[in-house]
Each structure stands twice: as C-alpha cells, then as structure tokens.
Amino acid sequence: MLKRILVPIDGTEHSWRALEYACELVSYTRGSLVVMTVFSGRMKQHIVEFGSDCLYVQMGDEVLDAAHAILSGKNIDCTYLLENDNDIAESILRAVGEQDCDGIVLGSRG
Structure with a gap:
C-alpha cells in the first residue's frame, strides 16, 4: 500500500494533474506526499540571464507555493523539496530513497 x-x-498542466491524482491515492491510504521541483543546470542557464541564482530560487518557490495552495485544506501531510541538479531523473530517484517513498506519481507528458 502506498x-x-x-x-x-x-x-x-500534466504535473498538476499528477499532484491531484497523488492526493486521491493518499486520501485512501492516509499516507503522505513529498512534492518536489527539480531545475537542471542547463535549464537554469536559459532562464537566468544575469548570472544569479535568484530567479531559479524564485521560480522553484513559485511552483512549490502553487502546490502548497492546491494542497491547503486537503488535510494531507506533505513535505516540499526544491532541488537543482543536471540529472533530474537521478535527483528524483535519490529523493525516493532519502524520503522513504514507496511510489512516484508524475505526469506522462511535458
């Protein structure tokens, strides 16, 4: 059981659908969520024009803040992670182990 x-x-949009689906799953099992955003160094170089990490952090915080707003009032235990890693898949798999997760829900497109 998850x-x-x-x-x-x-x-x-696909990641928000995945979040809603994960909320449904944990509502049946009384489980918890780990919501994570990962920006790769390549993506950061295209986003940040002035050589600063400020925009990267702001964008990550905005995505996690939006997730927090979606989850507020749902009475779901949730942990939020902001990561910067060139290998997004590796970062996700590492978080599974570090956060003792027994499942991953992610969008199938995008």
Whole structure:
C-alpha cells in the first residue's frame, strides 16, 4: 500500500494533474506526499540571464507555493523539496530513497 508518494512537479498542466491524482491515492491510504521541483543546470542557464541564482530560487518557490495552495485544506501531510541538479531523473530517484517513498506519481507528458 502506498504510504509515502513522491510527486515531481514542474508547473505544467500534466504535473498538476499528477499532484491531484497523488492526493486521491493518499486520501485512501492516509499516507503522505513529498512534492518536489527539480531545475537542471542547463535549464537554469536559459532562464537566468544575469548570472544569479535568484530567479531559479524564485521560480522553484513559485511552483512549490502553487502546490502548497492546491494542497491547503486537503488535510494531507506533505513535505516540499526544491532541488537543482543536471540529472533530474537521478535527483528524483535519490529523493525516493532519502524520503522513504514507496511510489512516484508524475505526469506522462511535458
């Protein structure tokens, strides 16, 4: 039974659907969520024009803040992670182990 689910989100419609689906799953099991955003160094270089990490952090915070707003009032235990890693898949898999997750829900497109 899924007790702790990792949900990687990137602000796309597909990631928000995955978050909603994960909410449904943990509501049946009384489990918890780990909501994570990962920005790769390549993506950061295209986004940040002034050589600063400020925009990267702001964008990550905005995505996690939006997730928090979606989850507020749902009475779901949730942990939020903001990561910066060139290998997004590796970062997600590492978080599964570090956060003791027994499942991953992510969007199938985007």
